[in-house]
Amino acid sequence: MEPSQEKLVRQYVDRIRRRMAEAGGQKAPPAGRGAASKDDQRNPGVAANCGACDMDPK
């Protein structure tokens, strides 16, 4: 018998939970084909009109 959708979802989340526990609560950096485009990596949300960024460049 195939596991139910509910069980599959639970197993998936549990797998991530275990991985997080093994990593000691540290979040892994983005890896692989991540979400950000090359454009977004060059410009991570910093806008021309955001004066605060000029004061506190990070």
Next chain:
Amino acid sequence: MPEDARKSFTLWVEITEACQYKCRFCYNEWRSSPARLHRSMSLAVVPEVAALARRLSEEFEVSVVLAGGDASAHPHFVDIATTLAASAPVVIVTHGADIAPAMADRFAALGNVALQFSVPSHDEERYRFLTGGGRLDRVIEGALYASSAAIPLSISAVLTKVNVDDTGPMVHLARELEADYVIFNRFLPSGRGVHYEEQFAISQEVFAEALDEAVAVGRARGLKVYASGALPGVRNRKVASPKMTVSVDGKVSICSSAASILGPVQEDGDSLLGKYYAFWNSTDRLAGCFCSTL
């Protein structure tokens, strides 16, 4: 008016046009422009938004929603949330992949910050496709950090042809992540979504069937399910939850449509609210507005 009789009101604040994701269903019109042109809200505007939230709180149960783009793409989004949370409860709308433990702890300490994750599928491959390369496992991590810090969490999903059969498992996922509720939004062919209309658009009937499935699972598992989109019985009416939007450049409008601008956020709150009431008391429709033309 008694405190508990006040109506809810959403102050939707688009703090940035930037987003780390490339969701194919994204309705933001600016997603079609290059990322280098995306703007973010100046920190100088934030106290003005807080002042408007306090003025609205005199008459409504206000929640301030930080959105975008993706709220987490603003380089100072934690500080902005902290400032605004001093005036009203804050909901941060995000893909959730950038929520880290220290950040979750800081939000939890504020006591009135909630998170809403946009998660269009419980399936890694479909999630990756719909979000243009996003990683579902990182989002789950963010949600688990939030729940371990006792931050209220909700899940939203845009329903398309690709994920319309996922509503049941999505409710299971939300429950597993200890979310308070799930919202399903019908795909609108706007912004980046115009390029995927044929591939993504679903009929009203299909949307309703998917909601039925979600509601059935939600009822069985004790999770609230909400929906937005064109629903039977609400067509030909100007229907919206009470809401104002503040754009990245500080313009206040009834929704995100440029046709509905009330004035700059620096304008007196009484004046903005007066214009807001005037709109709803008129029979005007907004050119190009989905809500008033459905």
